[in-house]
Amino acid sequence: MNVKVVLLNLFLLLMIVSSAYAVQPRPEYPRPQFQRDAWVNLNGEWTYEIDYSQTGGARNYPESKGFGKTIVVPFAPESKLSTVEHTDFIPSIWYHRTLQLPDGWNGKKILLNFGAVYYESEIFIDGKLVTRHFGGSDSFSVDVTDYLKPGTTHQLVVQAKSDLCSGLQAAGKQSLQLNSWGCNYTRTTSIWQTVWMEAVDNVSLQQVVIVPDIDQKQLIVTPSFHALRNGYQLVTIVIEGKRIVSKKTTPVAQGMPVVLDVKNPKLWSPESPFLYDIVLEVTAPDGKVVDRVNSYAGMRKIHIDGNKIYLNNKPYYQRLVLDQGFYPDGIWTAPSDEALRRDIELSMEAGFNGARLHQKVFEERFHYWADKLGYLTWGESASWGMDANNPLAARNFIAEWSNIVVRDRNHPSIVIWTAMNEQWWPEVCEYPRFVENVYDITRQLDPTRPVNTVSGGVHVKTDIWTVHSYEQNGAKLKERLFNGTEFMQTPNNLIEPNHGNIGFNPPRKYETFNYKTYTGGMPYLIDEFGGIKCAETTPGGDSWGYGEAARTRDDFYTRLESQVDALLSISEQVWGYCYTQLTDVEQEQNGIYNYDRSPKFDMQRVKAIFAKKLP
Secondary structure (H helix, E strand, O other), X not given: OOHHHHHHHHHHHHHHHHHHXXXXXXXXXXXXXXXXXXXXXOOEEEEEXXXXXXXXXXXXXXXXXOOOEEEEEOOOOOOOOOOOOOOOOOOEEEEEEEEOOOOOOOOOEEEEEEOOEXXXXXXXXOOEEEEEEEOOOOOEEEEOHHHOOOOOOEEEEEEEEOOHHHOOOOOOOEOOOOOOEOOEEOOOOEEOOOXXXXXXXXXXEEEEEEEEEOOXXXXXXXXXXXXXXXXXXXXXXXXXXXXXXXXXXXXXXXXXXXXXXXXXXXXXXXXEEOOEEEEEEEEOXXXXXXXXXXXXXXXXXXXXXXXXXXEOOEEOOOEEEEEOOOEOOOEOOOOOHHHHHHHHHHHHHOOOOEEEEOOOOOOHHHHHHHHHXXXXXXXXXXXXXXXXXXXXXXXXXXXXXXXXXXXXXXXXOXXXXXXXXXXXXXXXXXXXXXXXXXXXXXXXXXXXXOEOOEEOOOOOOOOOEEEEOOXXXXXXXXXXXXXXOOOOOOHHHHOOOOOOOOOOOOOHHHOOOOOOOOOOOOOEEEEEEEOEOOOOOOOOOOOEOEOOOOOOHHHHHHXXXXXXXXXXXXXXXXXXXXXXXXXXXXXXXXXXXXXXXXXXXXXXXXXXXXXXXXX
16 A cells, blocks of 8 residues: 555544544543532543553552553543553553642542442552552542642552453453453453542532332432531432422431432333432531532332232333443443443333343443433343352452442342352352352342342342243243253253353252242243344354354344243243343344444334233
């Protein structure tokens, strides 16, 4: 190619990148259920250095005033949107940017917040270690008040380390091999969600727990504060549209519930996703508002009765899709807030009423759109990659998962917690104790939702029984589920796991019955099925999916309808499903949309299948 043409193409590429980030990337407030006005978004261009030998400490990287290369935060260095696209393993990476206190922030408590940094991170300001965090999917915050001075430019340095193949950290669908393969994809290292600062008063809200009670027609708001002082009060206001429906003033106190009556409540559901606005104000003895947080809540109830899951005291059949939350240009990070919303709309347009959010902890903004649009979700961790029989891996997971539940438990759209996916272990191990711990801690942190500890894997302690089956023939799928053979397995089957091997040591009530006559116990759901490979847009031998690839679109529709009809015909026994999956992801070609979100099929025809009524 002519050298001038090459140079011109490079120039145009640079112009495109420059234009894309002339406006700050991901500028929206990242925590819409706990929002303040005094904040500064730190996304944008930072400098960085990959530290292959992990000797940055010896080379004084914590005291850096800038590295030699640039990266766009909050996009991971593996992604196109970061402008780096380094897809090999990154054992350690260092970031730098400057910090300055905005006018009017003097005398305030300054919080530095990270949406997520994968996996182990250390934060330095002017060479001083401020905090260390373990966990790649949970958010964290650090008080940096003592490190910042008005009128001074400070040096912020972030180190992120990842030992993905150690078995000690939850990886999700990040490939443990050099390249993507099967259903494992490009990795995400270091900063992958928004970084921001905010200014708060010393006596200010740290978090709130919001629990709707539709039976007693009330909202219970339980606050925690950064500090307490006599004479300070919390004013909690519930608003419907522009009308105040409930208001209460209470002394500031740690963990003391504020009960607010909500007469004639408008219930939240996929059919009517009404949200109440909530305003929380901390006032000083003189009446001055020193902290104001805007939030919202949905009045809804999720519970189990027999073998059914109920929404707002009525049986509710869930038609879910598996959503892995990968993007061609951002990997784990959505390119925009609109992209998060659009994924939900695409799912609803295909006939689903919700999603199992699979092997990834989604951004809070996704949950916000699910709340707004009326979209049921199952919150899940990125559990693959860890050795759940290793006590240190278990410790790492429990700490991270606990933070995830605490962060997201106020979202009405989340109706089930699914801590892990497809974990299988031999009978003599630490794993059963680990699963019991995860279940108990999840229920303690959030007693309002059912817990599915291990989706489609070894069930030790769970509220719902979930199985995975990629049987492609509808009649055979029905037979396997209807007779319960999907979970009648032995430990020997589980050493080399396959989809559909459901676990050893099932509860006694599951040992002898079959679902032809079963009507009690816990709900039984197939939370992975289908996965019909259809690679028409990406031909080639390296694509991946379940079963023999559909040769034509009509072949796909016929196979899909046979499977959905089979499940609906046994809905009294199998109470809900999750289809694999929403979009293609890299080489995995079994989505109902292409990886770029363009439709792969006649979506009206697809919707007609997934939206079929129960018999």
